Amino acid sequence: MAPPDSAPALIRAHGIGVRRGDRWLVRQVDVAVRRGEIVTLIGPNGSGKSTTAKALVGIVQPDEGRVERAASLRLGYVPQRIQIDPTLPMTVRRLMRLTGPYPEHEIDIVLEQVGIAHLKTAPVHGLSGGEFQRALLARALIRKPDLMVLDEPVQGVDFAGEIALYELIGDIRDRLDCGVLLISHDLHIVMAATDTVVCLNGHVCCHGPPSSVAESPEYRALFGSDAAHALAVYRHHHDHAHLPDGRVVSLAPGQAEDRGAG
Amino acid sequence: MLDDFFARALIAGAGVALMAGPLGCFIIWRRMAYFGDTMAHSALLGVALALLLEVDLIVGVFSVAATISIALMFLQRQGMLSTDSLLGILAHSTLALGLVIVSLMAWVRVDLLGYLFGDILAVSRTDLIAIYVGGAVVLAALAVIWRSLLTATVNGEIAQAEGLHPERSRLIFMLLMATIIAISMKIVGILLITSLLIIPAATARRFAASPEQMAVLASVLGVVAVLLGLVGSLKLDTPSGPSIVVAALVLFLLSLLRLPGRQRSGVAS
Numbered sequence: 001m002a003p004p005d006s007a008p009a010l011i012r013a014h015g016i017g018v019r020r021g022d023r024w025l026v027r028q029v030d031v032a033v034r035r036g037e038i039v040t041l042i043g044p045n046g047s048g049k050s051t052t053a054k055a056l057v058g059i060v061q062p063d064e065g066r067v068e069r070a071a072s073l074r075l076g077y078v079p080q081r082i083q084i085d086p087t088l089p090m091t092v093r094r095l096m097r098l099t100g101p102y103p104e105h106e107i108d109i110v111l112e113q114v115g116i117a118h119l120k121t122a123p124v125h126g127l128s129g130g131e132f133q134r135a136l137l138a139r140a141l142i143r144k145p146d147l148m149v150l151d152e153p154v155q156g157v158d159f160a161g162e163i164a165l166y167e168l169i170g171d172i173r174d175r176l177d178c179g180v181l182l183i184s185h186d187l188h189i190v191m192a193a194t195d196t197v198v199c200l201n202g203h204v205c206c207h208g209p210p211s212s213v214a215e216s217p218e219y220r221a222l223f224g225s226d227a228a229h230a231l232a233v234y235r236h237h238h239d240h241a242h243l244p245d246g247r248v249v250s251l252a253p254g255q256a257e258d259r260g261a262g
Numbered sequence: 263m264l265d266d267f268f269a270r271a272l273i274a275g276a277g278v279a280l281m282a283g284p285l286g287c288f289i290i291w292r293r294m295a296y297f298g299d300t301m302a303h304s305a306l307l308g309v310a311l312a313l314l315l316e317v318d319l320i321v322g323v324f325s326v327a328a329t330i331s332i333a334l335m336f337l338q339r340q341g342m343l344s345t346d347s348l349l350g351i352l353a354h355s356t357l358a359l360g361l362v363i364v365s366l367m368a369w370v371r372v373d374l375l376g377y378l379f380g381d382i383l384a385v386s387r388t389d390l391i392a393i394y395v396g397g398a399v400v401l402a403a404l405a406v407i408w409r410s411l412l413t414a415t416v417n418g419e420i421a422q423a424e425g426l427h428p429e430r431s432r433l434i435f436m437l438l439m440a441t442i443i444a445i446s447m448k449i450v451g452i453l454l455i456t457s458l459l460i461i462p463a464a465t466a467r468r469f470a471a472s473p474e475q476m477a478v479l480a481s482v483l484g485v486v487a488v489l490l491g492l493v494g495s496l497k498l499d500t501p502s503g504p505s506i507v508v509a510a511l512v513l514f515l516l517s518l519l520r521l522p523g524r525q526r527s528g529v530a531s
Contacts, residue, residue, distance in 0.1 A: 057423040077423035084416055088291045089470045098413050099424055123471075149423065 007034045010073055010147045010179045011056055016065035018051050025051045027064070028203050033147060033179040038170065040182040040190050043200035044222065049183045050080065050151055052200060056181065057149050073147060076140030078133075080151035080183075090124045092116065092135050102142050110138040113175075114168060130157045133165065141172060147179045148172065154184070166193040187223060268496060270390060271382035271449070275488035275506065277393040278446040279458065281400045283481030285442055286459035287466070287473065288435060291415045295460055296346060297334070300353035301436075302443050302455040304330040306360030309377055309447075313370050314363065320392055320444045327440035330356060335436070357452075380451035380503025382492065389448055396445045400438050407431040412473055449488075451503035461510040462487060465517045483513055 009032035017027035026048030033039045041049040054060040056067055057075060084090055096107045111117040114134040119127065127135060133153060140148055150169065154162040170193055173180050184190040191197060191210040198207040205218040213219050289298050305323045312322025330352055337348050364372050376384055404411075407430075414421035414428035421428035443455055450458050462484035463476065470476035490513075491506030498505075 054419070058425075059419050059422045075424055077420050079417050079419045082417045085291050085293065087464075087467055088415065089467065089472055089476055090416070091471060094472050095416075098416060098420070099409065099426065143424070 007036075008070070009034050009068070010070045011181075012068045013052070013056055013062075014065050014068065016052070016055050016062040016067060018048070018055050018060055019063040024202070026055075026200065026202055029055075029065070029200070030204065031056065031181075031198055033181050035146070035179050036173065036177050037196060038173055038180040038182065038194050039196045039198060040184055040194040041198050041200055042184055042187060042190065043205075045185060047201045049185070049200050053149055053151055053181060053183050070146065074143060074145045076143045076145030076148045076178075078136050078140050078148070078150040078153055081155055082136070084124055086125055091120075092122055092124060092127075093120050095124055095135055095139055096142050098139060099143065106142055110142045113141065113172070114138045129155075130161045130165075133157055134168075137165075137168070137172075141176075144176060145178055147181065148176075149181045149183075151183045152185070153182065166190065169193065267382065267385070268492070270385045270387070271492055271502065272489065274385045274390055274393050275382075275449050275492055275502075276485045277390075277397050278442070278449050279462070279484030279488045280481045281397040281404075281442055282446070282459045283462055283466070283479070283484050284401070284404055284477035285435075285438060286461075286463035286484075287477045287480055288411060288415065289439075289456075289459050290463050290467070291473075295456060296349050296353075297331075298439060298456040298459055300334070300349045300356075301327045301331055301439055302452055303353045304356035304360075305443050305447055305452045305455075306377060307356040307363070308360070308444070309372075309452075310360045310363035310367070313367060313372065319447075320396075323447060324440050324444035326356070327443050328437055331436035331440060332433075335433075375501070376451075377447060378451050378453050379501045380447075380449050380454065380506070382449070382495065382502040384448050389445075393445050396441055400441050403434060403438055407434050411435055449502065450506055451501075454503045454507050457507045458484060458487075458510065461507065461514050465510070465514045468517050484510070487513055 012032040013029055015028050015030060017029070018025045029048075029052050031039065031041070031052065041052060043049045051060060055062040057077060058067070092111070093107055096102060096110065107120070108117065111120055114137050116131055116134050116138070119131060119135070124132065124135060133155075137150070137153065140150075148169075153169070154165050157165060169180060169182070172178070182190060182194065191214060194210055196207065197210050197213040199205045199213055199216075199219050199222065201222055205222060206213055206216045208216075289295055304326050308323030308326035309319055311326060312319045315322070334345075334348060334352065337343070338345055343351075361374075364370075364374065373381065373384075375381075410421060410426040410428060410431040413424070413426050414431060418428055421431075442459070443452075446455055446458070463480040465483050466476045466479035470479055487510035488506050489509075491509035492502060494500065494509060495502045495505035
């Protein structure tokens, strides 16, 4: 469940804005992520989702406003669509140790958690889109972050893999009790896998729990009437789960409902 | 033995190759070959200015190469011209400027070919000290920034977001490049320094399963190339720099041959 609003934020943006030349990519954005909370930034292409997230984690310096971080916040960042140069030899195991000398058994644990334990010694260049996303997720996970930030984590992943990946993110939140900031332009699944939705279009259009955002007129204006069915679509598909190897398992109705409600 | 010019050249060349290995790997991984070339070409301007101002050559070359690399980082951020156009402008104009200034200084005799293509006869004991002290500093600094630079090479955003200060590492890396160019100029020559950085690293790629293996292997292959090149240079009376590069090229070509019984590490299903 989402933490109460009064809980202290791990990271909080106060009216941040980022400018490119004369154009503001985003302005006046307030976002906060608390421990144990999954916050999703949604919005159409060019709405400034990525920019907002990058300003939050310090990749981009905001031109206005400020970002407050909890002291000694440990961050795990999963970037959008990256390519490792083929001249750089890198196995999945080595990728896990990118930012620190993590022991072998911790590598085994995180790879097991994301379901790619069998790929430990494989070169990253041979991984499929979904496998590589999971490897990047494991790499962030091994840091035992207070806050995970994932920029479009399901890109290049098929629909079944998408649900599995969002479930995995929910599991990680439960296990690490970390905050999660997701960036997504796809509504159908992400809406229900989230505690708080922040809908962006150059500024914050609306925010709140997914059910109230889905019904807000600003949200419908931005995404069209189809978007209102986003939650329904998710629930409909959510009577089974997909294992990393492609097998499908049934979930008890109660279990599915629990997860859907986040 | 250090009185023997050939022994000095060998020891000097090996020292240069040892530090060129890991630096060269980063040049390949970060696709900076032309960047390295530009810095190396600016070395001639460094030589010219050092002669003009009567300062040590290594100091002159280091200062100019470092200035050029920092100017480039700045110009890239302006985004007025594409990086390869900027590099094209800087690489050749600094080389030309160096040649012009050297030719205007009628009062100094400059062995231009020695600077451009290397001259083993010119390696002094002081140069040896410069190479090994400088080389130790370069490798130590690289070890310190290794994790940050490697993370930034995989993805700059991860490095920035997770607090690894990639900009600082990148700046230090530029200074290390300037250092290696300054201290290896006499061995391989300005025009060929980048090949000593790149070719052994490219050769090492096929045999390495991790970045660290590739770096060490590149150093070893570089030392072998220096050894073969200098022996060839002595036997055939060819200039040292080109001979070393030809030796490195031969090793690279050999590495392209099919290796018996070795496969790319496969993915267990």
